[in-house]
Amino acid sequence: MTADSTAAASQPQEGNVSRSASAGRETNPGRDGQADGAPVADVLLSLRGISKHFGPVTALDDVNLDIPAGRVTALIGDNGAGKSTLIKVIAGIHEADHGEIYWSGERVAIRTPHDATQLGVATVYQDLALCDNLDIVANMFLGVEIRRHRLLDETPMELKAKETLAGLSVTSVRSIRQPVGSLSGGQRQSVAVARAVMGDAKLVVMDEPTAALGVSQTAMVLELIQGLAASGIGVIVISHNLIDVFSVADHMAILYLGRLVSAGPASDYDRQSAVEIMTTGASSERQNGAPAAI
Numbered sequence: 001m002t003a004d005s006t007a008a009a010s011q012p013q014e015g016n017v018s019r020s021a022s023a024g025r026e027t028n029p030g031r032d033g034q035a036d037g038a039p040v041a042d043v044l045l046s047l048r049g050i051s052k053h054f055g056p057v058t059a060l061d062d063v064n065l066d067i068p069a070g071r072v073t074a075l076i077g078d079n080g081a082g083k084s085t086l087i088k089v090i091a092g093i094h095e096a097d098h099g100e101i102y103w104s105g106e107r108v109a110i111r112t113p114h115d116a117t118q119l120g121v122a123t124v125y126q127d128l129a130l131c132d133n134l135d136i137v138a139n140m141f142l143g144v145e146i147r148r149h150r151l152l153d154e155t156p157m158e159l160k161a162k163e164t165l166a167g168l169s170v171t172s173v174r175s176i177r178q179p180v181g182s183l184s185g186g187q188r189q190s191v192a193v194a195r196a197v198m199g200d201a202k203l204v205v206m207d208e209p210t211a212a213l214g215v216s217q218t219a220m221v222l223e224l225i226q227g228l229a230a231s232g233i234g235v236i237v238i239s240h241n242l243i244d245v246f247s248v249a250d251h252m253a254i255l256y257l258g259r260l261v262s263a264g265p266a267s268d269y270d271r272q273s274a275v276e277i278m279t280t281g282a283s284s285e286r287q288n289g290a291p292a293a294i
Contacts, residue, residue: 042068042069042070042071043066043067043068043069043104043105044067044068044069044103044104044202044203044234045066045067045090045101045102045103045121045203045234046065046066046067046101046102046103046105047063047064047065047066047067047086047089047090047099047100047101048064048099048100048101048102049062049063049064049098049099049100050062050063050064050065050086050089050096050098050099050100050101051063051096051097051098051099052085052089052094052096052097053097058258059082059085059258060082060085060086060089060096060258061257061258061259062098062099062259063082063086063099063255063258063259063260064260065253065260065263067203067234067236068234068250068251069202069203069232069233069234070229070230070231070232070233070234071229071234071235071250071251072225072226072229072235072237072248072249072250072251073234073235073236073237073249073250073251073252073253074236074237074238074239074245074248074249074251074252074253074266075087075236075237075238075253075255076238076239076240076242076245076252076253076254076255076274076278077254077255077256077278078256078278078279080257081255081256081257081258081278082255082257082258082259083238083255084207084238085258086255087123087205087207087236087238089110090110090116090121090123090203090205090236091110091113091116091121091123091205092110092111092112092113092114092115092116092117092121093113095110095111103119117199119202119203120200120201120202120203121201121202121203121205122196122197122199122201122203122204122205123196123204123205123207124189124192124193124196124204124205124206124207124209125207126207126208126211128188128189128191128192129192130180130188130191130192131180132179132180132181133179133181134179134180135176135177135178135179135180136161136165136173136175136176136177136178136180136183136191137154137157137158137161137176137177139180139191139195140157140160140161140164140191140194140195140198141157141160141161142195144199145157146160158176158177160198161176161194161198162176164194164197164198165190165191165194167231168190168193168194168197168224168227168228169223169224169227170187170190170194170224172184172186172187172190172220173187173190173191184217185212185213185214185217186213186214186216186217186218186220186221187217187220189209189213189217189220189221189224190220190221190224193206193224193228197228197233201233202233202234203233203234203235203236204228204233204234204235204236205235205236205238206225206235206236206237206238207238208238208239208240209221209225209237209239210222210239210241210244211239211241218244222244222247222248225237225248226248229248229250237249242271242274242275243271245274246266246269246270246271249266250265250266251263251264251265251266252264252265252266252268252269252274254274254277254278256277256278256280256281257281259281261277261281261282262277
């Protein structure tokens with residue numbers, strides 16, 4: 001827990017966690033866990049019974065969760081709740097021991113990062129994995145450079161980089177040829193996201209995207225997240241900063257000791273109730289045995 005989360009718990013808030021439980025269903029898993037009336041096409045990624053163990057340690061325990069397209073899903077929980085393990089399962093870094101994964105209603109296997117990339121999953125980790133000594137274009141095309149006669153073809157890479165940044169409404173970058181080491185934290189995050197979505201990503205996972213950023217840089221990143229969702233891309237955001245979470249999230253998913261203890265529309269929660277669930281695991285009637293409706 002961070003100071004932001006702890007402080008938020010002491011502030012008077014209105015609203016209660018939704019008490020409506022999802023009924024267990026045995027139909028197409030792509031339909032389970034949706035809010036009433038939501039079309040099947042809105043569910044991009046469905047996790048069913050996902051479990052992961054590291055020796056005697058249970059990192060994930062029977063997690064059921066749907067991630068809709070064009071929406072921001074906040075994945076929150078205290079340290080050790082299983083957030084990082086869950087996104088690594090989605091990203092193909094860890095393979096789940098048990099459970100099933102569905103992509104647009106079709107069952108898929110994600111065993112490697114390549115599998116995730118082929119589906120359209122792009123993950124932006126907290127360290128961003130950028131090379132400070134290279135410019136923006138070189139970072140965006142690192143490992144996937146366009147070549148002509150065995151030489152780098154700079155023109156199409158520059159055009160594609162400009163087009164991608166413009167599509168994300170990133171206008172604060174002075175030049176796409178400036179070294180990444182000269183950029184602000186918010187600009188660096190923008191470059192990392194642009195690199196992720198350049199390959200036609202359908203789901204972007206962002207790990208602590210506003211950590212250690214100033215006020216203006218944080219606002220830039222939050223606007224970027226909302227822009228991704230508005231363009232139809234599904235977004236998963238992991239963050240300990242609940243103020244940032246509630247400013248962009250459409251849905252909430254709360255983990256506690258590897259279990260998904262509560263999930264639903266962000267409007268069903270406030271900061272105080274979210275902190276209570278994160279720290280106690282009190283899940284109201286949203287039991288882990290049934291798909292979590294979001």
